[in-house]
Amino acid sequence: MAKEDTLVIHEIYASIQGESTFAGLPCTFVRTTGCNLRCAWCDTPQAFYGGTRMPRPAVLERALALDTPLVELTGGEPLIQPGAIELLRELCDAGKTVLVETSGEADVSRVDPRVHKIMDLKAPGSRESGRNRWSNLDHITARDEIKFVLSDREDYEWMRAIIREKSLVSRTPNLLASAVFGALATKDLVAWVLEDKLAVRVQLQMHKVIWSPEATGV
Numbered sequence: 001m002a003k004e005d006t007l008v009i010h011e012i013y014a015s016i017q018g019e020s021t022f023a024g025l026p027c028t029f030v031r032t033t034g035c036n037l038r039c040a041w042c043d044t045p046q047a048f049y050g051g052t053r054m055p056r057p058a059v060l061e062r063a064l065a066l067d068t069p070l071v072e073l074t075g076g077e078p079l080i081q082p083g084a085i086e087l088l089r090e091l092c093d094a095g096k097t098v099l100v101e102t103s104g105e106a107d108v109s110r111v112d113p114r115v116h117k118i119m120d121l122k123a124p125g126s127r128e129s130g131r132n133r134w135s136n137l138d139h140i141t142a143r144d145e146i147k148f149v150l151s152d153r154e155d156y157e158w159m160r161a162i163i164r165e166k167s168l169v170s171r172t173p174n175l176l177a178s179a180v181f182g183a184l185a186t187k188d189l190v191a192w193v194l195e196d197k198l199a200v201r202v203q204l205q206m207h208k209v210i211w212s213p214e215a216t217g218v
């Protein structure tokens with residue numbers, strides 16, 4: 001079986017979407033194994049290793065069986081899986097609203113235009129900001145979302161500068177900002193955003209509020 005016909009899967013489950021403009025909606029999550037980054041604050045290190053290599057049709061079948069209108073491919077980093085691009089297309093063909101959560105390092109140019117890309121831009125506090133693939137911005141449209149996860153004031157000021165320098169508001173109305181859990185208080189982030197009248201949507205990671213910061217598979 002060709003590599004494009006398989007994915008290494010960490011878990012497939014239904015929950016509610018915890019982030020993005022789709023927050024609160026029932027969603028099937030397809031979480032792949034493996035990531036080529038090591039963000040300082042990563043909250044899914046359990047997905048770095050292990051998993052099960054599955055044929056792509058079996059992944060599609062499991063995802064569709066959970067029967068939610070919304071499906072997200074996430075990781076780890078899903079776009080380093082050779083089968084990811086085709087799986088995204090197949091989920092769209094099946095009539096799903098499809099999200100892909102990606103680090104900003106992986107190339108998004110081949111992602112089906114029907115997919116909503118939720119793409120990180122890594123701030124310095126992640127210790128991976130040197131890996132941002134800026135050419136990805138050429139493939140961001142109004143249906144996509146750009147997400148910043150911020151550890152401190154320095155990260156906030158970096159985000160503010162990048163929004164201006166890269167004209168992000170003209171690319172998408174969906175700029176998301178969230179605080180690293182336990183490192184930056186969301187109320188401080190809100191105060192800075194209001195002071196600067198910044199066009200970002202401050203978000204909470206809902207699953208950490210509903211369940212617990214350590215809960216997995218929810």
Ligand code: SF4
Pocket residue numbers: 035036037038039041042043044045075076077103
């Ligand atoms: S890109 Fe995502 S999965 Fe990879 S290390 Fe960073 S936060 Fe973790």
